[in-house]
Every structure is written in C-alpha cells, then in structure tokens.
Amino acid sequence: MFARRTIxxxxxxxxxxxxxxxxAAAVDLTMYYPVAVGGPVTKIVDxxxxxxxxxxxxxxxxxxxxxxxxxTMTKAMTAMKGGQPPQLSVLLSTDxxxxxxENAIVPFDDLVADKAWFKEFxxxxxxxxxxxxxxxxxxxxxxxxxxxxxxxxxxxxxLDPEKAPASWDEMTEMSxxxxxxxxxxxxxxxxxxxxxxxxxxxxxxxxxxxxxxxMMNEAGTEVYLTASKTVGALDYWVDxxxxxxxxxxxSIDWATLRTDFLEGKTAMMWHTTGNLTAVxxxxxxxxxxxxxxxxxxxxxxxxxxxFYVFKSASPEQQKAAVKFIQWMTAPERAAEWSMKTGYxxxxxxxxxxxxxxxxxxxxPQAIVARxxxxxxxxxxxxxxxxxxxxxxxxxVQAAVTGTQKPQEALAAAQAQSDRVLRASK
Numbered sequence: 447m448f449a450r451r452t453i454x455x456x457x458x459x460x461x462x463x464x465x466x467x468x469x470a471a472a473v474d475l476t477m478y479y480p481v482a483v484g485g486p487v488t489k490i491v492d493x494x495x496x497x498x499x500x501x502x503x504x505x506x507x508x509x510x511x512x513x514x515x516x517x518t519m520t521k522a523m524t525a526m527k528g529g530q531p532p533q534l535s536v537l538l539s540t541d542x543x544x545x546x547x548e549n550a551i552v553p554f555d556d557l558v559a560d561k562a563w564f565k566e567f568x569x570x571x572x573x574x575x576x577x578x579x580x581x582x583x584x585x586x587x588x589x590x591x592x593x594x595x596x597x598x599x600x601x602x603x604x605l606d607p608e609k610a611p612a613s614w615d616e617m618t619e620m621s622x623x624x625x626x627x628x629x630x631x632x633x634x635x636x637x638x639x640x641x642x643x644x645x646x647x648x649x650x651x652x653x654x655x656x657x658x659x660x661m662m663n664e665a666g667t668e669v670y671l672t673a674s675k676t677v678g679a680l681d682y683w684v685d686x687x688x689x690x691x692x693x694x695x696x697s698i699d700w701a702t703l704r705t706d707f708l709e710g711k712t713a714m715m716w717h718t719t720g721n722l723t724a725v726x727x728x729x730x731x732x733x734x735x736x737x738x739x740x741x742x743x744x745x746x747x748x749x750x751x752x753f754y755v756f757k758s759a760s761p762e763q764q765k766a767a768v769k770f771i772q773w774m775t776a777p778e779r780a781a782e783w784s785m786k787t788g789y790x791x792x793x794x795x796x797x798x799x800x801x802x803x804x805x806x807x808x809x810p811q812a813i814v815a816r817x818x819x820x821x822x823x824x825x826x827x828x829x830x831x832x833x834x835x836x837x838x839x840x841x842v843q844a845a846v847t848g849t850q851k852p853q854e855a856l857a858a859a860q861a862q863s864d865r866v867l868r869a870s871k
Contacts, residue, residue, distance in 0.1 A: 473766040475507045475759075478525075479536040480518040480751060482644075483787065484704055484724030490786050498773050505766045514644075515751065519544075519832070526550055526758065533759035534767040536751040539574040540827035542582050543666045547829060547870070551754045553580035557768045566793050567775075570748055573824040577666075583752035584771050585792040587783070589720045590746040590815045590822055591652050593739065597732035599624055599635065599713035610714075610736035614656070614682060617714070617739045621692035624713040637692035638714040639707070640683060644700030646842035647835050649716060651747045651826050653679035658742035666828040667867055671838065671860040672853075680852035682741075684845050696847050704728075718749060719815035722788025726809065735811035737818045744821040750789060781805075790815045828863075829870040837862045 481487045488511050495509045512518035515538045525531045545551045564581050575583035597607035603623040611617035621637025628634050640649050651661050659675035670676060686693040707715045708728045726733060738746050753771045755764055780796035783789060785805050791797055806812050828834050841859035844850040
C-alpha cells in the first residue's frame with residue numbers, strides 16, 4: 447500500500463512539474479535556419495532558444511538546422527507544399543520575392559503594433575525586406591563581404607602589415623609581392639583568393655558595385671549582367687589568375703577558402719564577416735580585416751539571412767513568432783550573436799551595449815563590416831531568385847575556368863535571366 451501511494455505521489459508530482467514548465471496553452475513553433483559559416487553556430491542557436499524558452503515558458507521553439515541557405519529554402523518550400531511548413535524561418539534576405547510569389551509569408555506590419563521597431567535596425571539591412579511599402583523580413587544573421595589579410599605574410603613581403611589594399615590596383619600589386627614559391631617554383635602562397643563557388647553571384651556583385659554598376663532594379667524584374675562595368679568586374683576577377691597570376695586559376699571553393707587562409711595558402715581572402723569569429727579563433731598569425739578595395743567606389747552588397755513568418759501559421763503562432771524574433775534581435779542578443787559568430791549586429795543599439803563596446807576595444811576588426819554599411823548596397827534580389835543565382839554562378843564558373851570569355855558567359859546568363867523574368871511578370 448505504501449509503495450502504491452509513493453508511486454501515485456511521484457506520478458502526481460511529475461504531472462505538476464510538467465505543468466510548471468509547460469503551460470497547457472503553450473504555443474509550439476518550428477523554425478528552420480541555415481549555417482553558411484564556420485564555428486559552432488548550431489550550439490549558439492540552441493543555447494539562445496533555450497534561454498528564450500526559460501524567459502517565455504508559454505512558447506516552445508523547435509530550431510531545426512536545415513543545411514546551407516539553398517537547402518533551407520528548399521526544405522521550407524517543400525514543407526509548405528507538403529502541408530507542414532515551419533511557422534518561421536531564417537532564409538536569405540533576398541528570398542523575399544520568391545516567398546511573396548509563393549504566397550508563403552506575411553508582412554510584419556500586420557503583426558506588430560508599434561512600427562517604430564522597424565526603425566531600430568540598420569536601414570541597409572532593412573532594404574531587401576521592404577517591398578511595396580511593407581516589411582516582409584527582420585534582419586538577423588546579416589553580413590557584408592570583407593577582406594581578411596595575414597599581417598605576418600605582409601611583413602615577410604616587406605609590406606606594411608597594418609595597411610590593407612584600398613584599390614583594385616593596390617590589391618593586384620600587393621598580391622604580386624605576397625606570392626611565395628617553393629624551391630621547385632610551385633606556388634605555396636597566393637596573393638589573394640576570391641571564392642567562386644556557392645556565392646559567386648555575391649562576389650560578382652561586390653566587384654560590380656565597386657566598378658560603379660548596380661546589378662538589378664528595385665522592382666526585382668531586371669538584372670544588368672551585360673552592362674560594360676559588370677563585364678569589366680568579371681574581367682578583373684579573371685585577370686587576377688590568368689593575367690596577373692596572383693590567384694589560383696579555376697574554381698575556388700567557398701567552403702575550403704577559410705582553411706586555405708588559416709593554413710597560409712593565401713595571404714588575403716574575400717569572405718563574409720559571418721566567418722570572422724571562426725577566423726579569429728583559428729588564426730595563428732596577426733589578423734587584419736578591412737573594407738573591400740575600390741575601383742570607382744567602395745562597396746559591398748549586404749548578405750545573410752533574415753527572419754520570415756509563414757502565412758500558414760495560426761494567429762497565436764504568428765504572435766509568438768514575433769515575440770521570439772524581437773527577443774533574438776534585441777540589442778543585447780544581437781551583440782552576443784555578433785561576438786560569437788562575426789555577423790554584423792543588426793542595430794546601432796547593439797554596438798552601444800557594454801559587452802560590445804568592450805569587445806570592440808580589444809578586437810576592433812569586429813566593427814569593420816558595420817562601418818562598411820555606409821558603402822553597402824542591397825544584395826541581388828529578383829523574382830525567381832534561385833534560378834537567376836544559378837545563371838550568374840554558372841557564368842562566373844565558365845569565366846574563371848576558361849570555358850567562356852567573361853562577356854560571353856554573362857551574355858548567356860543575361861539571356862536566360864531575361865527569359866525567366868519575363869515569364870514571372
């Protein structure tokens with residue numbers, strides 16, 4: 447009898463405990479998110495979600511790592527068409543037109559009472575998500591492309607280790623001095639590497655804007671791939687390997703470039719600031735970080751992911767999703783996320799937190815990407831974005847591998863893009 451009473455008491459206590467940690471009216475949310483950089487990002491996300499749930503026991507968030515950005519978008523769209531979509535997701539800020547075309551998302555204007563919240567974020571990060579006067583996404587893991595350099599290699603090449611190239615010409619000439627060969631004449635250290643796989647369109651857009659050329663219109667219905675300055679940008683990229691011999695010929699892989707840089711196989715690299723913390727932690731040499739060099743002007747497209755809320759979510763889930771997004775992007779958490787990953791904190795207030803101010807004093811490279819926002823432009827974003835990216839990426843690959851001249855490759859991509867964009871109108 448005593449044993450039976452003990453078991454019943456234990457069961458009752460368990461039920462009460464469950465009720466204490468999970469209210470009967472708790473709202474369940476599923477969030478898909480991508481990882482496109484180095485470092486323990488999934489652990490960081492899991493930790494932040496756990497803390498949110500502790501602060502908000504009436505909301506349960508299941509955070510699902512879904513691969514890279516492309517994989518995450520594919521899985522979100524597949525889930526939507528299969529009848530079980532997530533309630534919110536971190537997807538490319540540039541996926542907005544595709545998500546709108548699919549009638550998959552709702553604007554935040556309909557979910558937020560105080561629209562002043564939108565003004566707390568950097569305008570450069572809000573630009574991609576503002577369409578037709580409505581706000582369709584909230585910035586989260588946002589970035590610009592920055593130039594990383596190995597100060598030790600600069601010193602070895604008799605270059606000022608504290609001075610990064612400020613122009614294309616300077617980058618070319620400095621890269622020539624940074625080349626290192628072994629006794630057999632083989633190159634063991636390149637001057638610079640710009641990744642051609644994964645996000646070739648992003649790197650091309652950076653070169654194009656530095657050359658004074660926009661790559662799309664604001665309506666997302668046109669791309670300008672055959673403009674002379676876009677072609678000139680790809681010409682310069684190809685010339686780095688085939689004319690100046692300061693960069694490896696052929697493809698340079700996004701996923702392995704960070705390792706090449708950390709192992710001293712290249713003295714400089716162009717990469718996302720989202721990799722900053724992983725590079726800082728992995729570098730065995732003094733590290734420099736700078737804005738991208740200029741041709742006609744400084745510039746980088748913004749990049750990275752933003753939060754979206756799905757239309758299929760119930761009103762209660764949409765309300766809970768907004769609460770979660772507001773918690774994740776609050777200044778203290780935005781600062782924490784930036785320090786732990788390298789992504790740009792999405793609001794000016796984040797950089798005024800005590801933690802970020804102290805971090806930046808000891809590691810000033812952390813604010814380079816933020817300062818570059820002054821010269822940033824919205825990332826390439828058009829209707830049928832995934833297909834357009836493939837056309838541009840294929841053109842970049844054809845040019846850097848030598849199968850087509852830059853002008854020919856971009857002409858083919860322009861023709862394909864025009865056909866798709868006409869059909870999407």
